[in-house]
Amino acid sequence: MSISLEEVRHVARLARLDLGEAEMMSLQSELNALIGHFEDIQHLDVSAIDPASHAVTMHNVWSEDLPGECLTRAEALQNAPVSKAGLFVVPTILEG
Amino acid sequence: MTAADLARAYARRELSVREGVQSSLDRINEFDGQVGAFLKLAEDVGDQADRAQAMLDAGEGTPLTGVPVALKDNLSTRGLRTTCASKILSDYVPPFDATVVAKLKEQGAIILGKTNLDEFAMGTSTENSAYQLTHNPWDLARSPGGSSGGSAASVAAGFTPLSLGSDTGGSIRQPASLCGIVGFKPTYGRVSRYGLVAFGSSLDQIGPFGFNVEDTALMAEAISGHDPRDSTSLRHAPIDASSVRNGSLKGLRVAVPKEFFGDSMHAGLRAVVEQALDTMRKEGAILEEVSLPSIQYCVTTYYIIAPAEASSNLARFDGIRYGPRAEGSGHISVVERTRAEGFGHEVKARIMIGTYALSAGYYDAYYLRAQQVRGLMVQEFKSVFDKYDVVVGPTSPVPAFKIGELKNDPMALKLLDFCTIPANMLGCPAISINAGLTDGLPVGLHFMAPPLADERVLQVAYATEQALGATMRAPFP
Numbered sequence: 001m002s003i004s005l006e007e008v009r010h011v012a013r014l015a016r017l018d019l020g021e022a023e024m025m026s027l028q029s030e031l032n033a034l035i036g037h038f039e040d041i042q043h044l045d046v047s048a049i050d051p052a053s054h055a056v057t058m059h060n061v062w063s064e065d066l067p068g069e070c071l072t073r074a075e076a077l078q079n080a081p082v083s084k085a086g087l088f089v090v091p092t093i094l095e096g
Numbered sequence: 097m098t099a100a101d102l103a104r105a106y107a108r109r110e111l112s113v114r115e116g117v118q119s120s121l122d123r124i125n126e127f128d129g130q131v132g133a134f135l136k137l138a139e140d141v142g143d144q145a146d147r148a149q150a151m152l153d154a155g156e157g158t159p160l161t162g163v164p165v166a167l168k169d170n171l172s173t174r175g176l177r178t179t180c181a182s183k184i185l186s187d188y189v190p191p192f193d194a195t196v197v198a199k200l201k202e203q204g205a206i207i208l209g210k211t212n213l214d215e216f217a218m219g220t221s222t223e224n225s226a227y228q229l230t231h232n233p234w235d236l237a238r239s240p241g242g243s244s245g246g247s248a249a250s251v252a253a254g255f256t257p258l259s260l261g262s263d264t265g266g267s268i269r270q271p272a273s274l275c276g277i278v279g280f281k282p283t284y285g286r287v288s289r290y291g292l293v294a295f296g297s298s299l300d301q302i303g304p305f306g307f308n309v310e311d312t313a314l315m316a317e318a319i320s321g322h323d324p325r326d327s328t329s330l331r332h333a334p335i336d337a338s339s340v341r342n343g344s345l346k347g348l349r350v351a352v353p354k355e356f357f358g359d360s361m362h363a364g365l366r367a368v369v370e371q372a373l374d375t376m377r378k379e380g381a382i383l384e385e386v387s388l389p390s391i392q393y394c395v396t397t398y399y400i401i402a403p404a405e406a407s408s409n410l411a412r413f414d415g416i417r418y419g420p421r422a423e424g425s426g427h428i429s430v431v432e433r434t435r436a437e438g439f440g441h442e443v444k445a446r447i448m449i450g451t452y453a454l455s456a457g458y459y460d461a462y463y464l465r466a467q468q469v470r471g472l473m474v475q476e477f478k479s480v481f482d483k484y485d486v487v488v489g490p491t492s493p494v495p496a497f498k499i500g501e502l503k504n505d506p507m508a509l510k511l512l513d514f515c516t517i518p519a520n521m522l523g524c525p526a527i528s529i530n531a532g533l534t535d536g537l538p539v540g541l542h543f544m545a546p547p548l549a550d551e552r553v554l555q556v557a558y559a560t561e562q563a564l565g566a567t568m569r570a571p572f573p
Contacts, residue, residue, distance in 0.1 A: 058328065
């Protein structure tokens with residue numbers, strides 16, 4: 001398995017990274033080094049094994065639906081690069 | 097001075113909290129220019145010291161009251177800049193405290209400042225910081241390890257008796273090993289991750305650094321316990337530090353996986369580790385070699401799971417709600433440029449690999465399969481833990497390497513993580529203690545125990561530390 005420059009471009013688009021050509025090429029070789037190792041686990045028979053995540057099995061963790069403390073509007077906005085009238089200002093999404 | 101010594105000095109009124117804290121600050125001001133452990137010092141240290149003194153005077157002190165602590169800069173601190181050593185959070189001031197930070201404040205610990213790390217905790221040398229290098233107090237030309245290199249260096253340099261790091265694939269234990277101190281990763285879920293900037297959410301765990309096991313256990317107790325704000329948090333009592341002295345090596349069943357002693361192991365380091373194992377035998381421990389073949393797949397598995405989870409977690413950094421925002425024409429262009437300018441190279445590489453592993457057509461072959469291999473590791477280790485109390489090995493196959501030595505070979509650095517990654521895959525508790533020196537550089541000894549056996553791994557580490565007598569101060573300055 002290896003990844004083409006075209007695929008690197010596609011993945012960068014999915015990852016929302018505006019990469020230059022030089023960075024794209026350098027990442028291509030780094031990704032290929034890692035993907036080469038990904039082959040190491042392809043031959044293992046894991047069909048009967050459940051995927052693992054948490055060390056201790058947990059199911060359906062719900063919290064009580066109760067009002068509690070939360071951030072004030074000013075606190076929520078304090079780190080925003082642009083805000084106006086108590087709201088986050090976002091870049092243009094719709095054209096025209 | 098250790099945290100326990102400091103608490104005793106406060107209790108006997110030999111020292112005021114202001115004096116205790118000032119001696120930490122003096123040492124930082126004099127020597128951190130050479131070490132580079134801290135990214136930011138807190139400005140309200142005097143007020144914190146007065147509050148802690150009031151707690152002690154009122155008889156409401158805890159073992160950590162008045163004890164200076166350093167926090168890895170991926171732990172949210174209300175009102176204190178938190179950058180994750182990334183440009184994308186260069187001016188971010190959290191409006192809330194991480195649960196561990198809130199707990200430390202309640203117990204009167206002094207939050208001295210925020211320490212350097214590999215950007216977003218991605219790395220094992222602290223060289224991936226967007227801001228500065230951190231130097232190993234044992235040899236300033238060498239790396240302290242990483243990603244929690246600043247927190248490890250702070251304790252090793254005697255700046256703070258205690259610090260906190262985070263561990264996704266060894267980021268507490270490996271720097272502890274390279275800096276000659278103790279680093280502990282508790283069972284996944286015993287310490288709340290609320291307010292830890294997420295990297296690999298199924299692997300991340302916050303944990304303490306200390307000069308010795310006793311101090312480290314005190315910090316573990318202080319930060320652990322159930323937290324309704326973290327849905328993966330376990331409903332268990334905090335880790336019990338008072339039981340740490342109860343352990344004994346007599347009759348202890350210890351598994352020694354041969355896979356941890358591979359060809360990549362440094363010869364001098366191997367000798368120190370084997371000598372430590374001999375000491376354990378002399379103290380009555382029963383050591384047996386075992387084989388855990390899945391260890392050979394852990395690095396590959398890790399470098400699928402951790403970047404996949406990171407690519408999702410780091411999607412939130414888009415320049416809309418926090419962080420600098422780049423110029424662009426339209427929403428997508430602004431986000432793409434903000435991220436391209438804000439993230440460093442290693443972070444971009446990991447986001448890319450993770451996005452690739454999760455993308456259409458590859459999910460089953462990579463991420464799902466990696467989680468199944470993780471299941472295989474859980475089964476293999478379970479069969480070993482059915483027969484043995486703990487698993488032991490080196491923490492890192494090499495002692496501290498020179499800064500820059502492996503910078504151009506990121507794959508070589510990644511391949512060194514195989515001793516620490518299994519504990520993250522299993523979610524089990526694991527600790528690194530100092531076993532001695534090779535060519536003047538510390539060598540870490542690593543213990544793992546089954547999930548929830550946090551007290552056991554601390555007790556075994558304590559008993560081994562006593563038998564080895566290898567706690568030692570870095571020859572610094």
